[in-house]
Every structure is written in structure tokens, then in C-alpha cells.
Amino acid sequence: MRNRLPGLVSRDGERKVRVMRGLELTLRQTALALVGLLFLFALPDIARLLPAIQLSVLHQGVVFGLAAVGLNLLVRHTQLVSFGHAAFFGTGAYTTALLAAKYNVTEFALLLIASMLLATLMAMAIGYLSLRHTGLYFSLLTLAFGQLLYALVQGQTFFGSSDGLPVRPGPNMRPDIFGLALPPDAYEVLVYYLTVAIVVVSLLVMWRLINSPFGAALDAIGQDRTRAQFIGIPVRRYVWLAFVVSAVYGGMAGALYAMVQQHVRPGPVLYFLRSGDILFMAILGGYQTLFGPLVGGIVLVLLQDMGRDLTNYFDALTGLVLLALVFGFPQGIVGSLKKGGRVRSAASSFKNNPAVVGAWVSSFAESLVTAATQSVQNVKVLVFGVK
């Protein structure tokens, strides 16, 4: 009889941990997942021990990571690159802020649900209009819609213009959590744990989604649209659905962001550079993985925050990291740690033969020399022309 409950099962002679239907992890994966979960739960204590790190910053990282996980559904499986995902993040954030500031809605759950609903509607509209195109034109359309929303919010005093809106409803000056009015410290920690719970559930849902026939169909669409159409996949409808799902994640993240920051301004949530950030988080963490975008979100936000203390040119940090990523670790943080990833294979070849370090150094030096000669050559051609 098949085991229908969570627990240990045996598959092809390997012991696996069954989490839910269709989700069975190897012992190693289980251990990693537990460590990850433990890490997320310990973050408030880590933040307390390290004065350079603030919980609200880590929290922001987790929230942006959640948005990146959503965007990743589109990027990884349908191969569509959206440059306007901040639109949904911003929709979520502004829905929460508007309800809190103008209609005095205080309940956390209500604000969250309303934000998800509005982000869904927004994604249905934007998705319907931009998914007629693929590739560059799709990216540009999403960018355009994002900027349209940004301009609208920036220009309207109803949305608080560039000053934004506070999220401080009720006499408690912050949302109630399931009817409880909490003091600031308790609120901060509780909202964080709620975020973690939401993130865990969202990851499970996402896992289930991409490992379903629907996920397989998305993969097929990503590989070849025309063939997917030929084998009977309703491409338009499926891509639209994927777009909406990814936007719901964005809207949810936006609502949580508003709840953490307690003030929403158009620049940080709607500007197109924010869309770039979310995309970059997915790539940084490893967009071929499920957890990568989440890790990327935490790392990037933390990097930007700590960078501000180190140098005035902290924006350049993002550029440097991007360079390192493209040249050294194209699979991202989590991708490089995976089996067959850059870090793992390097570690195993080091274990086999430590002398390989010498080869690494020489190959690095060689590639530097090659690059240098090439650029000298290029300059020569530019200045003197081809002879």
C-alpha cells in the first residue's frame, strides 16, 4: 500500500523523506532544507547578535526574495524576461498602504489578501496586453507598464505623490495581527515569522507547481513555443496563468514590504530599477533553482545595506558582483553549490588532486593575458583601423 502520510519512504533502494504528495527529498536535501529553515527562524537572533545587521533589512531581503521566486517561474520555465515586476510588488505595497492610510483597515490578513487580489487583477490586465509578444518586445512592454504605474502614482496626490503613504492604521499606529494590537518590537518579530511561514508555504506551492504537468508544459513552452502549440498546449493561456501566478508572489511580497517598512514611496517599490533588482536577485541566487532567488534577495539587500556603511559608491558594488557572477559563477550562488555546479566540482577536483590549484592559477593568469592582448588588439583596430 502506498504511504499517504509524511514520513520516511524507500524509493529505488534510496531512503527518502516524504513531505507531501509528489515531494520526496533525499536525506541530504532534507538536511539542507532543515538548515535553511532553521536559519530563517534564527535570523532575528542573528540580527540581535550582530550590530551591523538589522532584522528589518534581513526581513526586506526575504520579502524581495519572495518576489524574485515568483518572477523566477516566468524566467526559468517560460524563458520570458519581465522588466516590470516591480509593478506587482508596488501594487501590493500600495494596496496595503492605501487601505491602511485612507480607509483605516488595520487587519494584517485583510491587507495581505486585498493586496494579492489587486496584484492578480493588475497582472491579468498587464499580462493579457504584453504576452502577445515574446522576447525583447515582451520585456519592453512590461517595462513600459511598470513605468506607467510609477508615473501615475508619482503624479497623484491621492497616492501621496513622491512622499508616499504611511502604513500606520488605527490607534496602535501599525496593523493588528489577527486582531492583536502589538507593541513595536513584538510586531517586528511576529511579522517576520509570519513572513517566514508565508515564504515556506509559497515555496512548497511553487515546488508543487513546477513539478506538475502544468510546470512541464511551461518548460515545453520555454523550449519551443511553436512545437508546444503543435502538441496541443494552450500556450497563450498557460503563459498568462504563469504570469499571474508570478505576480501574485510579487503582490504578496509588496504587501509584506509595506507592513515591514510602514511607509511606501514610489521610488523604492515601483521604479524600473527595482524590477531590475528583483531580476538580478533571481540571477544572483541562481535562477535555475527554486531557492536561489530567495537567497539572492537576502544577499543583495544585505550587500546594499552594508555597502552604504563602507563606501559612498555602494551602487558600484552591485555592478562588481554582477561582473563576478557573469565571469565566474554564471549559475548563481545556489546553482554553483548544486551537484555539478562550479563550486562543488572545483571542491571535488581539489579533493582528488590538490595540485589543481596551480592549474587554476595558471589558467586564470592565462585568461588575463589573453584578455589583455585582445583588448590591446581592439584598441589598435579602433585607432589605426584594419590593415
Next chain:
Amino acid sequence: MDRRTMLKAVGGTALAAALAGCSSLLGADSNQDASGGASDVPDEPIQAGLQTFTEGPAAVLGLQAQYGAELAVSRINEAGGIAGRQIELDVKHEADAYVENYTQFVSEGKEVTFGPISSGGHAALAPEVEAQGVVNVSTDGTVTTLYEETVPDPTYSFRFQNYDVMECVSAARETVNRLGAENVNTVAGINPNYAFGKDEWKVYTAALQKLTDVEIVYEGFPDLLADDMSTHITEINNQQPDVTFSSQWGGDVVTMMNQAAANNMFDNTQLVGTVLYSAVNDLSQDIVEQAQALSGSRNYYWGEPEPARWSPGQQLLDDARNQWDIIPSGHFMSGYGAVASWATATEKAVNLTGGWPSQEQIAMSLEGHGFFTPAGYHVMSERHQGLSTAYYGEMDWSSEIGAPILNDINSYSPPDVSPPPGTKSLDWIESW
């Protein structure tokens, strides 16, 4: 005026005298004066934090605020500190992280924080300051609604710089003073396309319409840092309004005035601006002389009060030029004044309590606190809004200074340009 009288005038202590810029009045016994005989005062220096724009286009204002704060801190330390405690100032880039910067400061154990400059950031920050309870004196962030709607009943959040309504009502009064009410029939506006620009335009026109029978003929809102303002300039050349109002600041002033001069706009209208003078370090002689613009300089202009009567303003100019090679603007005073207000109020609280005061006691002594700076006399009102004289003048070129100056200054005292306590700004203007 002898030393004793002067000390009395500026608040009674060496510290207050130093911050007012009367350092020559401080004798050798200043240290003893400063410690005030307080018994229960910690030995370690006061940790203070300032957030401001240290890079990017807004650094035109941000660095001025930083230099101002640094000058105030160094003057405090030279005068022996507050009750013997020196100040150490940590500066952080404002970016979009107003709240994070503040909470970081608090968790690092800062006893006071200054900034931010951005009004959107200040609106986000003020409620957080109330929640955390560590006094913040904002340098700018001048949006009118802050203490009218966002935080209507503040305890720990203060703002030194005059707010938008004062700035714009002063501008309206200045317009009428210079041109005469009967000569102001049409007005146009070029204002930056964000909340500050829209607010300033709204308040200015509301006030001007009460003072004259003016008609609005054009309003344009170029984006911040727009590199082309010619459509607005062309429109103004077509309409030829009596007055063109602009709340552009920093680099946008330079862009606007250069393009306006190139298109002969100044032949067709009188430019009036609230913070044109913030571009003092970047304007060229030719443009300034063509424009003959009327400009405000917020609550500080180094030539006013008249140096013959009150030399500290002139001294501040010299200090700023020697140390940083800049002409200090109103934003220099934002940084200087924010620090000065907190320091003088804290010293007052030390003297009253006989020990080091709590945040609450410092906040209470800041409420209604009066103090001197090189710009003259300031009051931190009961509503936590700084009130001080606003300066307006005709911008002209001084070859002696090598920069624009303000000629023929008019000053506007707070009761003339700000609503009485308990009245919202636009209601007050409506009631004229």
C-alpha cells in the same frame, strides 16, 4: 556689548555663545562654564548620527548640510562640549534607507540623530522616531503636512528648517513688496515634478491670490534633473507673465536659468524663487546679471543680519570658504542649526536636571526652545517646527566674493509667514 551681556543674550553659556558664532567672547574659563557643575554626567563622548545625501545630484544640498553639522560639532567641541562631553558625528548616506539608517543609529547607541533632507523620507521617518523614542532633529524635509497630518502630536521628532508654507508665503510677500500688488496680474510656474514642487506652487499661488488679483497663466512641472526645460521657457516667453515662480533647487536651477537666459526669458518676466540661491556655487556671472531674480535663501543668508550689527554670519561664510571652499547656503544652516538646537536645549536640560537628561527631558526642553545661530534667533516651536526669519533678496553678482549675492535683503519674521498654533496652513491662508 560685554561678554556677560552677550552670554546672557545667547542663552547664558559658553556653548551657546560658540554656536551663535561669538567665539571671540569665550574666555579661558569656558570649559568650567560648559560643564555647568552637573554631577551625574557620563564621561564618554556623545555619539550622534546624521543622514544626508553625500553623493548623487542631491549632494549639492546634502554636502552643505553635512559641512554645516560638522562645523557646529567642531565649535561645540572647542567650547568644551556639552557639560564636558564631546560630540562624535557619524554621517550616513541617506539613499532610500531613511528608516533603516535611523534604526541602525539607535541600535548603535546614538543619543541623537539628525536629518534627513528628503521630505518623503522625513514623512516615513517621523512616526518611527515617535515609536523608538530617540530624538531626531531633521535638517530639512520641509513638507507642510508633516506636523499637521503625518505626526500631529510629536514628542521626539523635530525639524529645524522653516517649512514650505513659510517659504512660499515669504515668496508671495516678497513678490508684492518688490513689484507692487497692482503690477502682479499674471503668474506662471516652473516647479519640480514631485510633492515638494507641487506643494510650493500650491501654497505660493494661494498666498499670492490673496494678496493680489493675479491670474495663473501657465504651470509646468519638469522632472527632477530634467536636462531640457525649453518647452516651459517657450511657453513663458509666449505668455509673458509678470512673475514666474520656481521652487527648483540645486542643479535644476542652473539648467533652468541657463536655458532661460539663452532664450531671453528674463526680458519677458520676473523670476521669483524660494531656493534659487541653493545653486550659489554653480551659477555664472553672465546668467545671474541677466536674470536679476528674486530669491530666498531659507533661514540663512550670510550678509543678514547686517554684519556691522551681527558679525557671526560673515564669520560663518569665512569658515565655510576656508574649510570647504564653498559659499554656505540655507542648507548649510540646516545642518548647523539642527545640531545647534539640540545641543543648546540639551545643555539647558543638563543645567536644570543636574545630571544627564533622558530623551524625554531633552525633547521637552527642545519644545519652545529659543537659541542663536549665525543666522540670528530661532525658536523650536511647541509644534516641533523650527521658526526663524526668512531672507529674500535680489540675486546679483559680486566680483569681490566671486559668486552670486543677495542685494537689498528683506526679512520675514515667523509670525508674518506661518500659521498660528492649531491652524492648518491652507486654512490660515484662506482666512486672510
